[in-house]
Amino acid sequence: MTDTRAGAGASDAHEVALRPVTAADLDRFEAEFAGPEGPGPYQWYGHTPALRTRQALAERGLLGGDENMLSVTSGGALVGRVEWLRRSWGRADTSSCWEIAIGLFAAHRGRGIGTRAQRELVEYLFAHTRAERVQLCTDADNIAEQRAAEKAGFELEGRIRRAQWRAGAWHDQLIYSVLRTD
Template identity: 60%
Template sequence: MSSEVSLRPVVPGDLDLFEREFTTKDGTGPYQWFGFTPTHRLRDRFAEDRLLGRESGMLTITAAGETVGRVEWFASAWGRPDTSACWTIAIALIPAARGRGTGTTAQRQIAGYLFAHTRAERVQAFTDHANLAEQRALEKAGFTREGTLRSAQWRSGSWHDQVLYSLLRSDTSLWDEEHH
């Protein structure tokens, strides 16, 4: 399935799927369930800028022509934002699309998109220390494990360690070599 994965701008029908699939623990999975949250903010943001803003954005993931999730990015910084900015990415896949290489492909595609259309030198992602499937997906997508952020995320009544990954613009030169 991973060869059939593509990203596209979010359309109104995607919002219905996102609300249906990503508003329960079963839909988000145990590592992204932060409790019930209002869904109108996503629709408000869509009406404002179609989820393609200067500081953050979202694209829909399709596989074999079907909507299966979304990738997001938001500005982060490791110092002053005007000199130390990077993008942090996040992904959400519907349960039926997990474990098929879709997330690996989508994360590689969103990193490539951000390097092609922004001046960012770094794209990063983090995941729960126990989320081994996502760690494998990020590594297969070319991200480098940098370390553990201790007690960085509050979820389900306790603090959880996160594992930080990065991909640098120069790392993507290896992608071209892999395809030649």
């Protein structure tokens, strides 16, 4: 999975690819996202244990379940991760979709990598799952992710009021989606 858009310019000098997560990747994720400055102000929820993620990697490679992860590379270097989680709008067996999330290392933000990685993940999910809908939520103040989502083909659907507890306060979230037919 690589960025094959025509007209990629200097800011797109490196291809963006998704690949299965390795144990070494998890070590790097833990190091990069260990404190509030690592994931940034919109993704720091406090210290959390990594044991469950390591067990999922050992058992199923972080693939093929309701919570999944791939590593994001740019120019062959590890730069972050994308995740997709099963969500439902009614009965899970008939009304589920994927919700995606992304975490890039601080040094690689603001260069279009996140937009391309999210687009790659959507293409992957539509090619390899029966999903009709892929959605994402982001903080109402996270302008960079809102722009990335829109550039990746997502459409704003609305605001979910006081939905996320983070940094000692409730935060509104914006929900975006892309449909297989878009």
